[in-house]
Amino acid sequence: MKVFDVQITEAVQDFFKEKLKLNTSLLDINNILKTVSGICNFLETENDFFELKTKIKNEYYLLNEPDRMEYGDFQTNPVLSLKITNYLSLNIEAPEVLIEPTCGRGNFIIAALTSFSSIKEIYGVEIYRPYVWETKFSILNFFLKNELNTKPNIVITNANVFEYNFKKIAENSKTKTVLILGNPPWVTNAMLGSLNSLNLPTKSNFKQHTGLEAITGKGNFDIAEYITLMLIEAFQASSGNLALLVKSSVIKNIIFDQSKNKYRINKLEKHWIDSKKEFNVSVDAALFFCSLNSDSTFNCETFDFYKSKILIQDFGWVNEKFVSDINKYKYSKQIDGLCQFEWRQGLKHDCSAVMELDMLNGQYSNPNEIGIELEEDLVYGILKSSDLKNTVIRSSRKYTIVTQTKVGQETSHIRNQYPKTYQYLIKNLSAFQSRKSSIYNNKPLFSIFGIGDYSFKPYKVVISGLYKTFHFSLVLPQNGKPLMLDDTCYMLSFDSLEFAVYTLILLNSQTTKDFLKSISFSEAKRTFTKDVLKRINLDALSKTFSMQELVVELDVFNTSNRLDIKITHWNNYLQEVNSTKNKQFEMFA
Numbered sequence: 001m002k003v004f005d006v007q008i009t010e011a012v013q014d015f016f017k018e019k020l021k022l023n024t025s026l027l028d029i030n031n032i033l034k035t036v037s038g039i040c041n042f043l044e045t046e047n048d049f050f051e052l053k054t055k056i057k058n059e060y061y062l063l064n065e066p067d068r069m070e071y072g073d074f075q076t077n078p079v080l081s082l083k084i085t086n087y088l089s090l091n092i093e094a095p096e097v098l099i100e101p102t103c104g105r106g107n108f109i110i111a112a113l114t115s116f117s118s119i120k121e122i123y124g125v126e127i128y129r130p131y132v133w134e135t136k137f138s139i140l141n142f143f144l145k146n147e148l149n150t151k152p153n154i155v156i157t158n159a160n161v162f163e164y165n166f167k168k169i170a171e172n173s174k175t176k177t178v179l180i181l182g183n184p185p186w187v188t189n190a191m192l193g194s195l196n197s198l199n200l201p202t203k204s205n206f207k208q209h210t211g212l213e214a215i216t217g218k219g220n221f222d223i224a225e226y227i228t229l230m231l232i233e234a235f236q237a238s239s240g241n242l243a244l245l246v247k248s249s250v251i252k253n254i255i256f257d258q259s260k261n262k263y264r265i266n267k268l269e270k271h272w273i274d275s276k277k278e279f280n281v282s283v284d285a286a287l288f289f290c291s292l293n294s295d296s297t298f299n300c301e302t303f304d305f306y307k308s309k310i311l312i313q314d315f316g317w318v319n320e321k322f323v324s325d326i327n328k329y330k331y332s333k334q335i336d337g338l339c340q341f342e343w344r345q346g347l348k349h350d351c352s353a354v355m356e357l358d359m360l361n362g363q364y365s366n367p368n369e370i371g372i373e374l375e376e377d378l379v380y381g382i383l384k385s386s387d388l389k390n391t392v393i394r395s396s397r398k399y400t401i402v403t404q405t406k407v408g409q410e411t412s413h414i415r416n417q418y419p420k421t422y423q424y425l426i427k428n429l430s431a432f433q434s435r436k437s438s439i440y441n442n443k444p445l446f447s448i449f450g451i452g453d454y455s456f457k458p459y460k461v462v463i464s465g466l467y468k469t470f471h472f473s474l475v476l477p478q479n480g481k482p483l484m485l486d487d488t489c490y491m492l493s494f495d496s497l498e499f500a501v502y503t504l505i506l507l508n509s510q511t512t513k514d515f516l517k518s519i520s521f522s523e524a525k526r527t528f529t530k531d532v533l534k535r536i537n538l539d540a541l542s543k544t545f546s547m548q549e550l551v552v553e554l555d556v557f558n559t560s561n562r563l564d565i566k567i568t569h570w571n572n573y574l575q576e577v578n579s580t581k582n583k584q585f586e587m588f589a
Contacts, residue, residue, distance in 0.1 A: 004133035038151030081107040085115035094118035095179035106135030166234040178240035184224035236264040248284040248523035266294030271305040284523035332515035337537030346485030348449040385464035385488040457493035459500035465526040498569040
């Protein structure tokens with residue numbers, strides 16, 4: 001039977017049929033329910049009471065529930081919930097107060113009631129009203145099957161978690177041991193915004209990003225991260241623990257920001273879970289655990305939740321450096337510093353259907369049009385992350401139109417100097433105007449980003465930001481024109497082929513690979529970013545090579561790639577690397 005849009009068990013159904021035979025009032029039935037289940041104000045209004053009586057009497061059925069995507073809803077199954085609470089029961093002080101910030105169907109609350117007899121108070125919050133009822137019915141069903149002399153005082157609230165007053169609970173629980181337990185939504189604010197969801201925090205730049213970062217990628221954040229930090233902020237002075245299922249990237253961000261926030265949390269742990277098995281989603285996720293009201297710590301130990309407690313790795317802060325593997329970092333930390341050349345990202349246009357072209361029978365084409373006529377001056381070969389497979393790349397499979405030589409440059413000259421290209425672009429004007437990113441607002445027609453003098457240098461050392469290859473490639477000109485990169489790629493640009501090759505050899509060394517493995521995170525959307533790559537100190541890295549090793553590496557490179565690069569420019573290269581005018585004194589973003 002379904003009541004209030006949720007299925008109830010036969011035991012709950014029989015309970016209500018028996019109790020509602022009596023001439024009971026709302027107050028009476030709520031008192032009975034409080035005695036049996038511990039839930040305060042189980043039925044909140046007379047309308048609830050009337051609907052319950054009507055549906056129990058008529059055995060009312062409803063259709064399946066709607067799509068829960070806008071809530072970031074990945075319900076924790078009862079088996080996993082119980083495994084987690086059983087694990088916690090063996091490793092933490094028995095809690096007196098349980099807080100479930102997004103309680104969903106109530107599986108974690110039922111698991112906690114099963115694992116902990118010490119709980120005296122439970123606070124559950126859930127925005128989706130049918131789940132509020134399902135949680136209440138599940139708790140009632142639990143106590144109908146498990147008659148206990150004393151029951152916790154339970155409050156299940158239908159509310160937006162971002163508007164709920166957790167600080168009041170923290171204030172009232174000062175002398176009690178708390179456990180914050182749950183599974184916050186696994187979605188970003190941008191995704192919920194695109195769905196016009198109301199399940200969002202108040203619009204704010206809560207990480208204090210500035211300028212372009214605040215309106216592009218870094219302004220996006222996970223809802224679970226916001227909720228976790230909100231709870232840590234509220235309960236950091238409380239005795240107890242926090243255990244939340246979140247994406248691994250959320251845990252990384254929390255530890256990264258801990259150097260700034262210095263929350264009073266300790267014993268930070270990440271317990272990897274198989275999200276495909278548990279939730280049928282391909283997301284790197286884990287149970288994040290920490291102790292509250294402790295001296296601040298800045299590293300997090302990683303374990304496999306399903307195996308014995310053997311440390312997999314330890315990540316966090318080492319001497320003001322953020323690393324993904326503290327043990328591995330010890331052996332390559334000598335090259336951690338600031339790259340003497342500036343890493344750049346490739347072209348960004350957000351208009352691939354128009355700007356990315358194929359060559360078909362000697363003519364340019366896009367997915368919608370064949371035989372596109374363009375002047376060659378503004379057309380360049382372009383490489384995407386999937387193209388960076390070889391050590392040396394001499395050609396591209398795709399082409400792009402480069403409308404500017406620097407960001408913000410006027411594009412009006414295209415109309416007179418390149419009429420065919422202009423006609424093609426203007427015909428597709430609506431595609432440019434529909435670009436959603438605000439970075440294009442009030443910019444010249446057909447504007448692009450990630451363009452500058454560096455884009456037109458002939459030789460580039462590049463790496464994909466998306467793939468976990470730890471391998472750099474050398475990009476050479478195509479038909480006398482420099483090849484461009486898209487914005488998933490990162491590059492160092494050179495006028496000298498020798499300098500590019502020397503840099504490539506340094507970057508493809510085992511020392512560099514070990515270093516990058518110790519500071520990059522496999523669960524990140526981009527394994528490599530500018531922030532990661534610019535930590536490679538080429539001066540320090542060059543000192544890890546002897547001249548003999550360089551000569552051997554250069555010979556192997558020349559033989560494999562049909563080139564003839566000499567070692568004779570090495571000293572000039574070192575002078576360039578050591579030149580203070582080329583050093584980048586940027587703050588880490």
